[in-house]
Amino acid sequence: MNEKKKGARIPGGEPKVLSELVGYQEDSIVSRILLQDEAGTVTVFAFDEGQALSEHTVPFNAFIQVLDGMAEVIIGGKASNVKTGEIILMPGNVPHRVNAPQNFKMLLTMIKTPV
Numbered sequence: 001m002n003e004k005k006k007g008a009r010i011p012g013g014e015p016k017v018l019s020e021l022v023g024y025q026e027d028s029i030v031s032r033i034l035l036q037d038e039a040g041t042v043t044v045f046a047f048d049e050g051q052a053l054s055e056h057t058v059p060f061n062a063f064i065q066v067l068d069g070m071a072e073v074i075i076g077g078k079a080s081n082v083k084t085g086e087i088i089l090m091p092g093n094v095p096h097r098v099n100a101p102q103n104f105k106m107l108l109t110m111i112k113t114p115v
Contacts, residue, residue, distance in 0.1 A: 006037050019067040019105050022046040029053070029100075040112045047071070047100035055097040062090045062110040069104030073097075091115065 009032070010016060022030045024046045035042040040060070044067070055074070064073060065087045073080050073088050075096045082088045090096045092115035098106075 008035050009033050010035075018044055018107055022105065024048055024103050024105075027051070038112065040110045041108070043108045043110075044105065045108060046105045047098075047103065049100055049102050051100045053098040055095050057093060057095045058110070059114045060092045060110050060112050061115055062092075062108060064088050064090065064098070065107040065109070067105040067107060069100075069102050071104045071106060072099040072101055074099070 010021075021034070021044045022032050024030070026048055027050075028048055029051045030046040031043050033041060033043050064071065064082060066082045066084050068084055070081055070083045073082050073090070073096065075088070075090055076094045080088060
């Protein structure tokens with residue numbers, strides 16, 4: 001079994017266009033970890049229309065920043081539509097899920113400090 005790679009997964013000091021780091025794939029959710037260490041993770045996702053992350057709970061705070069399109073984010077039973085350029089905090093220990101009513105891309109920043 002391979003140990004998860006830690007640290008930056010993209011070259012430092014080079015500008016990148018976040019929305020271009022992952023592409024849409026039919027009937028799929030595509031993800032790319034940009035940074036992973038003891039403090040947290042930064043991951044960019046591309047959701048094809050109709051895809052979803054099922055409801056789950058983690059002990060950490062996480063931010064979603066929508067880069068393209070619109071996501072439906074359900075936190076503690078409350079649904080919010082989050083559009084390009086908007087962010088939403090998913091508090092730790094609160095059930096949440098993410099739905100793709102249309103294609104969308106997001107940046108997920110998880111801060112691994114228990115709440």
